[in-house]
Amino acid sequence: MALDMEFGQEILYGEREMSRTKPLHSWDVTCREAVAIQKIFREKLILCDESPPVEIHSIAGADISYSRGDDRFFGAVVILSWPAMEILEIASSVAQVPFPYVPGLLSFREGPVLLKAFDKLKQRPDIIIxxxxxxxxxxxxxxxxxxxxxxxxxxxxxxKTKLVGTFEEVDQERGCHTNLYHKGSVIGAVVRTKNRVRPVFVSQGHRISLPRAVEIVLNCCRGYRLPEPVRQAHLAVNRLREAAPPPCKTRISAPESDPAPSEIDSIRPHSKE
DNA sequence: GCGACAG
DNA sequence: ATCTTGTCGC
Structure with a gap:
């Protein structure tokens, strides 16, 4: 996809007085730096709908996957048609895990591999979940x-779960939603996307209003808890990970095709060390 | 000091 | 997120 990389690089590097020699996809930052970046970026968010309103023809979902003992991250982006929710395009990527999991700093962990996948798309979606x-x-x-x-x-x-905020319980029927509050403001909505199933936590990302975000998420659901774009991205990234070659293990072990002599004619079928 | 804590 | 076995309900 024609990423707005210049815009991204400008806001990432322009404010930090650091060299632009580091590749975009390796955000090697400390937690302290990451927090500083977030505070700067927060001011640049646009939290209302476009004017004039953008007509939606396509919507994308993005997700990542990894497994233990593997230092690789898999990312996938799926673009679906609107409102039919038919798959138009899929892009995926693999990258090294760049940052540990720290609640509140997920962008620095999942962002790079996702941007790498977005960069491979041929088309730009109208909106992303x-x-x-x-x-x-x-x-x-x-x-x-x-x-x-x-x-x-x-x-x-x-x-799928809350990070911060307080809220009142949501009615059990699909479509019901309540506000999510934090420090006296509405920061999102707790939305029931399926009858009698745990709600999801919807909030504005960028260039959108909360009512519209909730409306779009609800209109993307097709009988499952998660909206189709996210669900399809999840499926795509798991297919990718399972089809990928096994991780390169750091630890050296004897190949199973060449068992030690004592194991070949072992009388006991399985000896558990 | 005791919880809470996206993925 | 991942790992993991069974189990309740439509």
């Missing part, structure tokens, strides 16, 4: 908001 928070975040800038700035596209955060 992420598997994570938008502004429902301690500093008001979760994964969806952060990448919305990078991609310069409208984005929505749709997380």
């Amino acid at each position: 992420f598997d994570g928070q938008g502004i429902a975040h301690p500093r008001g800038i979760g994964l969806a908001s952060h990448l919305g700035l990078f991609l310069n596209l409208p984005t929505i955060g749709c997380a």
Whole structure:
């Protein structure tokens, strides 16, 4: 996809007085730097709908996957048609895990591999849903908001669990939703996307209003808890990981095709060390 | 000091 | 997120 890389690089590097020699996809930062970046980026978010309103023809979902003992990250982006929810394009990527999991700093862990996948897309979606928070975040800038700035596209955060905030229980019927509050403000919505199933946490990412974000998420659901874009991205990334060659193990072990002599004619079928 | 804590 | 076995319900 024609990424707005210049915009992304400008806001990432321009404010930090650091050299532009580091590749975009390796955000090697300290937690302290990451927090500083978030505070700067937070000011750049646009939290209202486009004017004039953008007509939606396509919508994308993004997700990542990895497994233990593997230092690789798999990322996938799926673009679906609107409102039919038919798959138009899929892009994927593999990258090294760049940053540990720290609640509140997920962008720096999942962002690079996702941007790498977005860069491979041929078309630009009209809007993107992420598997994570938008502004429902301690500093008001979760994964969806952060990448919305990078991609310069409208984005929505749709997380499976809460990061911050308080809320009243939601009615059990699909379509019901309540506000998510934090420090006296509405930062998102708790949305029931399926009858009697745990709600999801929807929040504005970038260039969108909360009512519209909720409406779009609900209109993307097709009988499952997660909206189709996110669900399809999840499926795509898991297919990718399972089809990928096994991880390069750091630890050296004897090949199983060449068992030690004592194991070949072992009388006991399985000796558990 | 005790919870809470996107993925 | 990943790992993991069974189990409740439409």
